[in-house]
Amino acid sequence: MCKVYGAPQDMTEALMGLAKETKARGWWHSYGDAIPEGFDVYIGLEEAASHFSW
Numbered sequence: 001m002c003k004v005y006g007a008p009q010d011m012t013e014a015l016m017g018l019a020k021e022t023k024a025r026g027w028w029h030s031y032g033d034a035i036p037e038g039f040d041v042y043i044g045l046e047e048a049a050s051h052f053s054w
Helices: 008-019 029-032 039-049
Strands: none
Touching: none
């Protein structure tokens, strides 16, 4: 897709890195039943947001 849209190489590498991370399980999975149902979505969003630096 990046080739089709003419994305620069650094952007392509960054997007490929993000795509690989989507298959990794988050840290909260090891806590199993301790986290209420549906709360894992919130935790996942928080973890993703923590990677942004403004």
